[in-house]
């Protein structure tokens with residue numbers, strides 16, 4: 001048996017690769033530098049152009065761009081009118097922002113469990129957590145796979161709940177042929193460098209609802225409007241006049257970022273093809289390894305996958321997840337874990353949440369790690385990842 005790099009053997013590759021990496025090309029650089037010498041660095045034409053193009057791409061009526069994905073979720077909670085006394089159901093297997101946004105507006109996050117095969121929120125668990133206080137559901141397209149939209153929509157309609165989709169992982173994905181961004185009441189995107197497309201930091205919300213749109217616009221620009229039809233006093237002072245009519249934030253995206261993102265959006269479909277090809281290759285390689293569980297996908301989802309997660313069958317291996325992770329790192333493949341269940345964090349424990357709330361999520365969490373997935377990985381890179389997983393599994397097999 002081959003000696004693992006962690007015990008002094010030769011690593012499968014010389015240089016380190018990471019679980020995710022942005023793809024920035026010449027045309028992105030050109031788009032950004034053009035804005036730098038233009039008249040507007042922010043609040044200019046690139047932002048409106050981006051919002052139009054993003055809405056078109058997502059087949060949505062409106063898109064509002066914001067400074068990051070967390071701001072998108074915060075604005076969606078504000079537009080939904082969530083406040084003290086309201087409960088919002090979400091998943092624990094996500095980035096903390098999916099629940100933190102509910103706390104920002106004084107609401108209470110309630111954690112529903114996941115489906116242990118797809119890792120997405122289980123519609124029946126959503127139903128089981130509904131009370132008189134439930135106001136909304138924040139469902140996450142985890143790893144880029146669409147939520148079970150039809151089932152969740154039906155439950156939300158039955159109980160009159162607002163459906164917010166956290167699509168930080170899933171821009172470019174389709175549900176039954178429909179674009180993510182056109183499905184839920186509001187859909188929130190992130191453009192952080194590890195996500196499917198990036199502009200450094202950035203986010204957006206799409207919606208088809210006129211009322212939500214008006215509130216989203218206000219929420220991300222201080223609650224200030226230049227639109228007379230929205231004003232309370234409107235003294236007809238002229239075009240310079242504006243009114244603050246709610247308490248909003250400065251969550252604007254700059255024109256520099258908007259130009260970057262417009263350029264990235266042109267490449268999203270080609271990025272998707274590359275991501276899909278890598279997912280297919282990994283699935284083929286790992287399906288014959290009994291110690292590795294691969295994520296299942298529902299047939300309704302055509303996923304632009306942001307993450308590729310392997311789940312270790314720890315009962316079949318003589319190692320912990322920590323040891324497997326460190327062994328991958330020594331082979332020069334830097335993995336990550338997505339995610340610690342949100343309510344495991346000390347901040348949430350202090351709020352009164354405790355372990356045991358979502359047994360499926362907790363069980364899945366124990367064995368998962370994310371391996372490299374991004375468009376510029378070469379055949380050699382993905383071969384190396386597969387080789388490292390096989391080498392370590394062979395070594396630790398019971």
Ligand SMILES: *Cc1c(COP(=O)(O)O)cnc(C)c1O
Pocket residue numbers: 068069070071094095097098140166168169189190191192201202203
């Ligand atoms: C990245 C991410 C966010 C937050 O996005 P930022 O742009 O980093 O603020 C929210 N939800 C999920 C599921 C994410 O992965």
